[in-house]
Amino acid sequence: MEGVTRLRGGWTSQMRRLEVRGPGGRRWLVLRSFTKPFYVRHADGLLTREADVLRLLAETPVPAAELVAVDATAQYCGHPSLLMTLLPGSVRLEDSGAGRRADVLARQLAGIHRLPVEGAARPRTYQAWTSPERVGRPEATARPELWERAVDVIRREPPPYEGCFLHRDFHPGNVLFTGDGGDLRISGVIDWVETSWGPADLDVAHCSTALALLHGVDAGMAFAGRYAAEGGTLSGDRAAHLYWRLLDALAFAPDAEKVAVPWRELGRSDLTPAVLGGRLEGYLQALFERYV
Structure with missing residues (x-):
């Protein structure tokens, strides 16, 4: 080990970047460790799932890290951990260029959903x-009826759907970019612990919410x-699509404070x-105006 960042x-x-040297020379790896009690309790399932997904993605065009090792139960490490290769690029959350990045995000997500x-x-x-019982309504809202209306939508049974492979936490904070303008490309998609099978609408909903919070409702x-x-396919039933958007x-x-902590750390103060x-x-409000 020559360095830890x-x-x-x-x-x-x-998340830590490791600089290591071995018989094959110098290489850079990433060590993901769960330290918070909730995630430590669920680490076996989460990290085992991510390890399995990384193995699967190694045979696909999706730019994901290569699995090196996993210790999901902290048998050898101080905390449950997964070791993977370091991907190039960086997370980009600034407003400038957000539209162009959104196009590239959409293309990548559609590709993930098409994986066989x-x-x-x-x-x-x-x-x-x-x-419905867990939604935290803002105390200072001037539109409590809007929140009640939204919660009422997700009281219904989930709509039927045609399932596909979901990242499940796909948003700009989990995507690495390189280049600019016409050379802009995604160099890595990270954080596969929540990978699931379900409606494409749900992944689209999650990225849509994140973009609304980062860059505005539009x-x-x-x-x-x-x-x-x-080329992505969404539900043709407007009510079903609204359900998935509101569920996310x-x-x-x-107030979305949870996601704001890492985003502010990356410069979005x-x-x-x-x-x-x-x-x-x-x-x-915009969702109701469009889909009802």
């Missing part, structure tokens, strides 16, 4: 990240169209709780 932007885990994953390789069925509302333009957005309530809360509420 903490990587910024993680929320669920500690069958039989034992198919991941678990998706899990919802909120429920950015979030435009992503589904960008995804469709790249309401998991961020009341403007994303205060007030800004994020306002954008989330505006996004809910």
Whole structure:
């Protein structure tokens, strides 16, 4: 081991870049370690799933890290950990160039959803990240009826769907970019611990919510169209699509502070709780205006 550097932007885990030297020369790896009690308790399932997904993706065009080793139960490491290769590029969260990046994100997500994953390789069925009883409504909202209306939508049974391979946490904070302008490309998609099988609408919903919080409501509302333009397929039932969009957005309530912590660490100090809360509420309103 010749050097260790903490990587910024993680929320669920500690990420460190390792510089190592061996018989094959110098190489750079990334060590992901779960240290928070909740994630330590669930580390066996999460890290084992990510290791399996990285093995699967090694045979596909998706730019993902190569698995080196995994210790999901902390048998050898101080904390449950996964070791993988270092991918080139960086996370880009700035407003400048956000539209161009969104096009590239949509193309990448559509490609992930088209992966032919069958039989034992198919991941678990998706899990919802909120429920009507768990939604945290903002106390200071001037539109409580909007929140009640949104919660009422997700009280219904989930709509039927045609399943596909989901990243399940696909958003700009989990994508690495290189180049600019016409040379802009995705060099890596990271954080595969929540990979699932479910509706493409749910992955699109998650990225849409993140874009609305990062860049404003219009950015979030435009992503589904960008995804469709790249050949992605969404539910033709507007009510079903609205269900998946709201199921994701309401998991961020009341103010999306959880995602703001790593985003601010990466330079987005403007994303205060007030800004994020306002954008989330505006996004809910925009969804109803478009899909009802």
